[in-house]
Amino acid sequence: MISRVAIVGAGTMGAGIAQLCAQSGFSVKVFDSFPAALKSLPQRLRSGLDAAVLKGKLTTAQAERAAASVSPCAALEDLGGADLVIEAAAEDLKVKQDLFARLDAICPDAILATNTSSLSVTEISAGLKSPERAPGIHFFHPPVVMKLVEMIRTAKTSPEVFHGVWDWVLTGLRRTPVDVKDTPGFIVNRVMRPYYLESQRLALEGAAITTVDEACRGVGLVPMGPFELMDLIGLDVNLAITKVLYESLGRPERFTPQFPQERLVEKGALGRKAGRGWYLYEAAQRTGENPEAADLLPRGGVLTSAEIWSRISGALKSEAELARAEGVAGRADIDTAIKLAMNFPQGPFEWQDRSANTAKQGR
Numbered sequence: 001m002i003s004r005v006a007i008v009g010a011g012t013m014g015a016g017i018a019q020l021c022a023q024s025g026f027s028v029k030v031f032d033s034f035p036a037a038l039k040s041l042p043q044r045l046r047s048g049l050d051a052a053v054l055k056g057k058l059t060t061a062q063a064e065r066a067a068a069s070v071s072p073c074a075a076l077e078d079l080g081g082a083d084l085v086i087e088a089a090a091e092d093l094k095v096k097q098d099l100f101a102r103l104d105a106i107c108p109d110a111i112l113a114t115n116t117s118s119l120s121v122t123e124i125s126a127g128l129k130s131p132e133r134a135p136g137i138h139f140f141h142p143p144v145v146m147k148l149v150e151m152i153r154t155a156k157t158s159p160e161v162f163h164g165v166w167d168w169v170l171t172g173l174r175r176t177p178v179d180v181k182d183t184p185g186f187i188v189n190r191v192m193r194p195y196y197l198e199s200q201r202l203a204l205e206g207a208a209i210t211t212v213d214e215a216c217r218g219v220g221l222v223p224m225g226p227f228e229l230m231d232l233i234g235l236d237v238n239l240a241i242t243k244v245l246y247e248s249l250g251r252p253e254r255f256t257p258q259f260p261q262e263r264l265v266e267k268g269a270l271g272r273k274a275g276r277g278w279y280l281y282e283a284a285q286r287t288g289e290n291p292e293a294a295d296l297l298p299r300g301g302v303l304t305s306a307e308i309w310s311r312i313s314g315a316l317k318s319e320a321e322l323a324r325a326e327g328v329a330g331r332a333d334i335d336t337a338i339k340l341a342m343n344f345p346q347g348p349f350e351w352q353d354r355s356a357n358t359a360k361q362g363r
């Protein structure tokens with residue numbers, strides 16, 4: 001039974017996971033090696049809990065209880081006695097391996113889970129005496145809002161540990177877990193990659209970025225086009241994930257980082273947060289296309305909206321099928337993950353089913 005939770009890292013994700021656990025009724029200890037992060041944690045938690053009260057998600061009394069159930073800890077050793085440790089420290093293999101080596105001794109009976117986005121859970125947990133107690137629990141940002149949790153199984157994760165954490169995520173946190181094999185990018189970061197890369201290939205063939213975004217949105221199956229979405233995510237953050245996947249999957253041609261995005265990142269055109277990316281922004285409002293992006297791309301594309309969507313959706317469906325065939329996850333979990341992470345009304349296999357049905361009806 002999981003009741004005492006510990007979190008390593010009080011940054012964006014650690015604080016968000018702590019709030020989610022606390023407002024779900026668990027007592028939470030949080031350690032961070034950076035004293036300022038620990039010092040500001042109560043204030044950041046308080047803002048998150050106040051926002052939940054304003055939205056009617058929590059009563060004031062529940063928010064008070066949640067705030068009181070989080071204890072910032074000045075030493076990793078203070079996490080002893082936890083049933084579950086969630087590591088949400090820096091995305092660096094050495095940092096995570098060192099933390100796991102220390103946690104192995106401090107919490108000899110706990111489940112030790114990492115929230116890594118892009119590293120191998122197998123490698124992070126390789127040095128543990130019992131790596132069977134170390135699954136990945138990949139929350140999405142912000143954890144209090146996002147329902148999806150990718151539950152990562154390594155070849156060594158014990159079924160008891162996996163199912164114990166699965167039940168806790170499902171019933172304790174009321175999130176939606178999906179079952180994923182420990183592979184680069186898990187489901188979402190991998191299956192969504194063609195959305196960003198195929199769209200840039202189309203732009204390099206002359207399709208205007210506004211045309212590509214409108215073509216995608218126009219179908220009603222995606223809430224944001226690929227270029228506006230990259231601007232929201234941050235071109236740098238998005239490119240870093242592409243690079244990690246490109247390298248860790250053995251440099252497949254389809255995952256080759258595209259030079260327009262690389263050039264924009266070099267120029268500091270990182271998206272909304274910089275006021276410029278593929279588009280320009282003023283006071284968070286889009287004001288037009290970024291001429292720096294236009295200068296990198298040819299003009300005069302002749303593809304229709306239907307052809308653009310067909311290329312992008314086809315690349316996404318084929319990545320989903322490849323991931324399924326490689327045993328990364330099943331069809332239903334891939335669809336669930338993409339729907340919940342991306343706010344898509346349907347997942348890529350449902351698109352496939354829909355087109356197959358439409359074709360059948362047309363016969």
Ligand SMILES: NC(=O)c1ccc[n+]([C@@H]2O[C@H](COP(=O)([O-])OP(=O)(O)OC[C@H]3O[C@@H](n4cnc5c(N)ncnc54)[C@H](O)[C@@H]3O)[C@@H](O)[C@H]2O)c1
Pocket residue numbers: 008009010011012013014031032033034037087088089090091092095099115116117118138139140141
């Ligand atoms: N930000 C996201 O959208 C997101 C989503 C899912 C998963 N993740 C993953 O979650 C983890 C944390 O990401 P983040 O965005 O919260 O980063 P962040 O930089 O906001 O926070 C990381 C925190 O870890 C602390 N830290 C670094 N080394 C430490 C150590 N050795 N011991 C204890 N604390 C240490 C830092 O002081 C910092 O407060 C990463 O593995 C990341 O890949 C991030």
